[in-house]
Amino acid sequence: xxxxxxxxxxxxxxxxxxxxxxxxxxxxxxxxxxxxxxxxxxxxxxxxxxxxxxxxxxxxxxxxxxxxxxxxxxxxxxxxxxxxxxxxxxxxxxxxxxxxxxxxxxxxxxxxxxxxxxxxxxxxxxxxxxxxxxxxxxxxxxxxxxxxxxxxxxxxxxxxxxxxxxx
Amino acid sequence: xxxxxxxxxxxxxxxxxxxxxxxxxxxxxxxxxxxxxxxxxxxxxxxxxxxxxxxxxxxxxxxxxxxxxxxxxxxxxxxxxxxxxxxxxxxxxxxxxxxxxxxxxxxxxxxxxxxxxxxxxxxxxxxxxxxxxxxxxxxxxxxxxxxxxxxxxxxxxxxxxxxxxxxxxxxxxxxxxxxxxxxxxxxxxxxxxxxxxxxxxxxxxxxxxxxxxxxxxxxxxxxxxxxxxxxxxxxxxxxxxxxxxxxxxxxxxxxxxxxxxxxxxxxxxxxxxxxxxxxxxxxxxxxxxxxxxxxxxxxxxxxxxxxxxxxxxxxxxxxxxxxxxxxxxxxxxxxxxxxxxxxxxxxxxxxxxxxxxxxxxxxxxxxxxxxxxxxxxxxxxxxxxxxxxxxxxxxxxxxxxxxxxxxxxxxxxxxxxxxxxxxxxxxxxxxxxxxxxx
Numbered sequence: 193x194x195x196x197x198x199x200x201x202x203x204x205x206x207x208x209x210x211x212x213x214x215x216x217x218x219x220x221x222x223x224x225x226x227x228x229x230x231x232x233x234x235x236x237x238x239x240x241x242x243x244x245x246x247x248x249x250x251x252x253x254x255x256x257x258x259x260x261x262x263x264x265x266x267x268x269x270x271x272x273x274x275x276x277x278x279x280x281x282x283x284x285x286x287x288x289x290x291x292x293x294x295x296x297x298x299x300x301x302x303x304x305x306x307x308x309x310x311x312x313x314x315x316x317x318x319x320x321x322x323x324x325x326x327x328x329x330x331x332x333x334x335x336x337x338x339x340x341x342x343x344x345x346x347x348x349x350x351x352x353x354x355x356x357x358x359x
Numbered sequence: 360x361x362x363x364x365x366x367x368x369x370x371x372x373x374x375x376x377x378x379x380x381x382x383x384x385x386x387x388x389x390x391x392x393x394x395x396x397x398x399x400x401x402x403x404x405x406x407x408x409x410x411x412x413x414x415x416x417x418x419x420x421x422x423x424x425x426x427x428x429x430x431x432x433x434x435x436x437x438x439x440x441x442x443x444x445x446x447x448x449x450x451x452x453x454x455x456x457x458x459x460x461x462x463x464x465x466x467x468x469x470x471x472x473x474x475x476x477x478x479x480x481x482x483x484x485x486x487x488x489x490x491x492x493x494x495x496x497x498x499x500x501x502x503x504x505x506x507x508x509x510x511x512x513x514x515x516x517x518x519x520x521x522x523x524x525x526x527x528x529x530x531x532x533x534x535x536x537x538x539x540x541x542x543x544x545x546x547x548x549x550x551x552x553x554x555x556x557x558x559x560x561x562x563x564x565x566x567x568x569x570x571x572x573x574x575x576x577x578x579x580x581x582x583x584x585x586x587x588x589x590x591x592x593x594x595x596x597x598x599x600x601x602x603x604x605x606x607x608x609x610x611x612x613x614x615x616x617x618x619x620x621x622x623x624x625x626x627x628x629x630x631x632x633x634x635x636x637x638x639x640x641x642x643x644x645x646x647x648x649x650x651x652x653x654x655x656x657x658x659x660x661x662x663x664x665x666x667x668x669x670x671x672x673x674x675x676x677x678x679x680x681x682x683x684x685x686x687x688x689x690x691x692x693x694x695x696x697x698x699x700x701x702x703x704x705x706x707x708x709x710x711x712x713x714x715x716x717x718x719x720x721x722x723x724x725x726x727x728x729x730x731x732x733x734x735x736x737x738x739x740x741x742x743x744x745x746x747x748x749x750x751x752x753x754x755x756x757x758x759x760x761x762x763x764x765x766x767x768x769x770x771x772x773x774x775x776x777x778x779x780x781x782x783x784x785x786x787x788x789x790x791x792x793x794x795x796x797x
Contacts, residue, residue: 300655303632
């Protein structure tokens with residue numbers, strides 16, 4: 193829990209910096225992304241924000257399913273490449289379910305989803321020792337409406353970068 | 360004089376069978392009572408000067424207990440013809456018959472320092488007789504609600520012939536905050552929502568607490584290590600310890616065996632969730648299921664010989680029964696939809712469950728073999744039944760729809776009647792009803 197909170201705070205600081213910086217650079221060279229490179233921001237391919245936003249930190253699942261979709265595999269392929277490049281990081285893969293299920297079943301379903309993502313990353317060469325799985329069941333939805341549009345985004349696994357140091 | 364004559368007359372009339380109930384005062388709970396039995400509880404008489412207020416409060420709690428069952432209907436004091444001013448004076452049955460009070464509870468209370476002494480009697484008005492003997496209950500003034508519940512328990516038992524459930528407690532998850540960031544902490548309360556006491560903080564998510572058969576210990580799931588795992592907590596001291604902390608695994612859905620020595624729970628490893636049992640003292644665990652499907656939410660039969668659980672081995676969530684030692688399981692749910700969270704009735708005759716069907720959630724009951732399925736509730740999200748100690752009432756959590764969805768506790772009786780909210784200071788979920796207290 194502590195790890196996660198401090199991690200979120202780091203993100204907040206980074207995005208603030210990114211925001212101020214991009215304002216400063218505004219209008220100087222809007223077409224040339226390379227010149228907008230800010231270490232630690234989403235424009236830095238080695239950064240956590242880049243992993244979250246550009247690579248994509250989450251994959252979505254069908255109702256009651258834990259089988260990866262073709263879109264999910266593409267995201268995980270990207271994650272695998274990134275993790276193989278940035279080998280200092282360890283991750284926790286969170287599994288989540290939508291609210292349409294009983295509590296215990298959703299915990300088990302979240303565990304299945306998280307493990308499906310983990311196994312796929314292992315099959316793509318990421319060391320199993322760098323990954324842990326964690327199920328939240330239906331305890332932590334990101335969308336709160338009671339409609340399929342929200343449910344679809346809540347049925348997810350999220351690859352959370354937990355530290356910059358392996359082990 | 361006139362009153363005396365009238366009462367004699369009514370007493371005579373009362374003897375004519377068509378006028379009064381046939382036979383002694385009795386409610387058969389299983390038949391699904393349509394017409395609640397009218398009763399009166401005058402304020403308990405104060406035998407010491409500081410007993411007036413508490414005498415009134417005690418009568419209110421007794422009345423609330425009885426009316427809360429849906430089996431009884433209270434007659435307001437404004438309807439009373441005679442006042443009960445002396446605990447030992449003869450009852451003016453005619454006056455109570457005249458307002459159709461079938462049962463009358465009278466009592467007297469004295470406060471001696473921190474000690475409360477309550478005497479009460481129950482009358483079968485139409486038979487013109489006491490139902491059972493008068494009783495005296497001594498307790499602390501702090502615990503006055505428990506004393507009132509004890510009176511209600513005696514009244515309920517004498518009239519229904521069943522054991523009662525008023526002097527019992529419920530452990531549950533108290534919830535605050537928005538759906539996306541619910542803060543949860545364990546709490547214990549009286550069965551009616553009074554005397555809430557918090558057992559944990561809300562720093563970590565806590566889920567599905569389960570009381571043992573003495574009401575002294577709680578099993579639950581907590582994320583305090585960062586990962587869900589099962590804990591054992593002592594209600595009195597609120598001391599807790601982790602029971603299962605294998606690296607790389609998650610444990611949840613714990614429940615006590617009737618002996619209180621064993622816990623049955625789910626362990627998730629490598630994406631697969633199975634059921635295990637563990638001896639609490641030794642920590643020795645035994646795997647009870649090994650299938651690639653999800654096996655969770657186990658609950659023992661009251662004799663400890665069998666376990667009912669849910670599994671999606673057939674492709675969807677269904678209920679199964681196996682021996683307490685594991686092995687072959689037989690499916691018992693065959694209706695439309697998905698079945699989860701089975702809980703064996705303390706009487707051993709029924710299994711309560713959550714059912715999802717056509718986008719709705721239900722609390723239901725079925726016989727141990729899956730026959731005679733009966734749905735008791737329906738809503739956007741009803742979940743997690745728990746049995747009253749006498750196996751006649753089920754408490755569960757209901758969540759409302761949408762972004763502002765809130766979870767709260769409800770109870771319903773096993774005939775599907777008398778659905779009512781259980782008032783708690785904050786939101787509530789995952790109730791677990793403890794035993795009748797000694």
